[in-house]
Amino acid sequence: MIDVGGRQVRELLDPEAVRHVLDGSVRTAPRPDAAAPHLPGAEPREYQGASRALLMALDAVALALPTVWLGTAATHVALLLVGTLAVLAAFGSHRPRISLSALDEAPRHLTRLALGLLLVAPVAHAGGADLALAVHVLWALPCFVAGRSLGYALVRGARRRRLVGSPTLVLGGGRLGMDLLTTLDEHPEYGLRGIGFLSSGSPLDEREPLGRMEDLALVLDTYGVRKVVVAYGPTREAELVGLVRTAAERDIEVYIVPRFFDVGLSPNGPDVEDLWGIPLHRVRRAALRRGVWRVKRLIDVVVSGAALTLLAPLMGLLALAVRISSPGPILFRQPRTGHDGEEISILKFRTLRPAGPGTDAGATTGSTRSTMHARQIDVECRQTRIGNLLRRTSLDELPQLWNILRGDMSLVGPRPEERRYAAQFADSVYGYRDRHRLAVGLTGWAQIHGLRGDTSIEERARFDNSYIEHWSLWRDIVILIRTAAAVHRQAFTAVRSAAR
Known part of the structure; x- marks a missing residue:
């Protein structure tokens, strides 16, 4: 029996657990496959679900209650219920809070009730009930506060009795x-x-x-x-x-x-x-642990599939140009580090002539940054004319749309790094390992800020982690728009230079 905050819990100890106890680093340790000990009064997930359900039910009653004396049309009240409850859920208003005060929360709830009213305003206006519904919302606010007060009183009572x-x-x-x-x-x-x-x-x-x-x-x-x-x-x-x-x-x-x-x-x-x-x-x-993250994957599938279809003629012409430019395959496969450090193989149009005999393009002697610089010199020496154009316009990245459709990559995310460099950066650059918490992307937050190519790895990792922590669909849209604008400028400059 092991004391935990004045309470007793029973645990099974394996040899690893005994080691932790003996060296004093931690007072107890369970077997990895053992269930977590149950503490008396611990709050199970079922309680949190019941608490949310209670608050939602009280909110629904409060929103519908003014109908008793106002006689608001049932259809309009139903619309208001759906709109307002959706807004409240989106803002996390049913999440069990630590400090419970219905009056302190009243200003925020008034704003959310107003947003719910705005959602159904067009329908209400078409039915000539916009004013009646606004009056209904004003009456619903005190009912809402009263309902929340009742719900919070029940929750506080259970907490004080240490039931939860x-x-x-x-x-x-x-x-x-x-x-x-x-x-x-x-x-x-x-x-x-x-x-x-x-x-x-x-x-x-x-x-x-x-x-x-x-x-x-x-x-x-x-x-x-x-x-x-x-x-x-x-x-x-x-x-x-x-x-x-x-x-x-x-x-x-x-x-x-x-x-x-x-x-x-x-x-x-x-x-x-x-x-x-x-x-x-x-x-x-973090956004990647919220349900809305699935929407990002859906957008990846739809956009990459549509882009592959629409750009198929252009990609066919580019493939023909690569084939004519020099011997070798059309596509270049390169192992990169993807989500959770897993190895993925990304596709690009080949932009280099094959390496000559005895050339080890993958050699990694010296520091990582000096190796990358030496490799860049080798790339410039072996680059074909069509390859130079493809790289300057970023058209060599188009085959990665297939990687996105497959699920190896996303439209937006940290750019994939070569595995040999990723392993070294993970040990030497703060936060670099954390950037692999989500799928790598075709473009990213760091890239639209000019952090691509021979730029600071530390700054790239900082921007990538900031993107992950503060992700939103709107930010993805902004990144894609700014990327498209940058690619357009690069393509215009490259074509104009080639024409000279």
């Missing part, structure tokens, strides 16, 4: 970390069940950490952690970023206490929660 609560891990053993653990224990109404903390230094009181910061993945799996709170301290920023991503990969909600919050330097907004006077900034899930 998310197992929560604190990162940091400083004064703030200890204060957070004390607050979680004394205020169960926030729904966070503190199970302990991780610290790479010495804690400030008698409480022992569950392990060091580098043990995060093991501790998350051991205790079935559902939420992580990052208390700032001596931990390096680069290490904290890695810890946050480790938790996010497991669909664990992460909250960060803003630095200098006690002098007013803390953000405001729907992602900021209040924990007994301590602000917690919720880290939004």
Whole structure:
């Protein structure tokens, strides 16, 4: 039996777990295939689903209730229900929050009710009921707040009786970390069940950490952690970023206490929660872990399929030109590093003459950057005239539309790197390994900012990771438009130069 925050849980230990216990790095470790221990009062996923369903039902009742005294047409109320509930769901309004206050949320909900009204306004106007529906929404707001107050009261009651609560891990053993653990224990109404903390230094009181910061993945799996709170301290920023991503990969909600919050330097907004006077900034899930990411793949399939069909005549002419320009295959296959570091084979129109006998185009002696520079010189020497035109206009990349259709690549994403360089950059460039969290792309956020070819690998990795964390469909559209404009300019310049 092992003590966890004053409670007892039973665990099976394998030899690896015993090693962790004996060396003191973590107090317990389960077998990799063992289920996470169940903590009394732990918040199961079924509870979160029930909580969302309760709030949605109360919202629907609140929106429909004014019909009793206003007599609004049932069809218009049904439209309002669909539109408003869709808006609320899109903004995450049914997500169980830590601090529950219907009055504090009222301004945001008024805005979302207004958006729901705008969605159905054209239909309501056609039926001559636009004014009646606007009056209905005004009456629905106090009903909405009352319904939310009832729902929140039920949730808080269950939390106070410790019937539910998310197992929560604190990162940091400083004064703030200890204060957070004390607050979680004394205020169960926030729904966070503190199970302990991780610290790479010495804690400030008698409480022992569950392990060091580098043990995060093991501790998350051991205790079935559902939420992580990052208390700032001596931990390096680069290490904290890695810890946050480790938790996010497991669909664990992460909250960060803003630095200098006690002098007013803390953000405001729907992602900021209040924990007994301590602000917690919720880290939004990376876009690739949201359902909308599937839309990106659908767009890839539709656009690449249509482009291959429309550009087939042009690609046929380019293939003929490559065949005539020099002996060798039309297409060039090159192994690159794709999603999650997997090897993919990308296609390009061949732009070089075959290497001569004894030439090792793949040699990698010396530093990575000097090797890349030497290889660039070799490329320039063997480039054909049609190959030069294809590269300057980026038309040599057109066969990669087939890679996109197959699922090896995406229209937009980090550009694929050669495997020999990717392995070296992953060990030497901060954040480079993280850029492989999604499929590589035909173009990307770094490329439209001029980071292509012989440019900074560090800056490319920074732009790629920023794209992943802040992805949106609109950003993809912007990147594609700017890429098309850049390719058009390059093609115009290349053709004009060739004509001289």
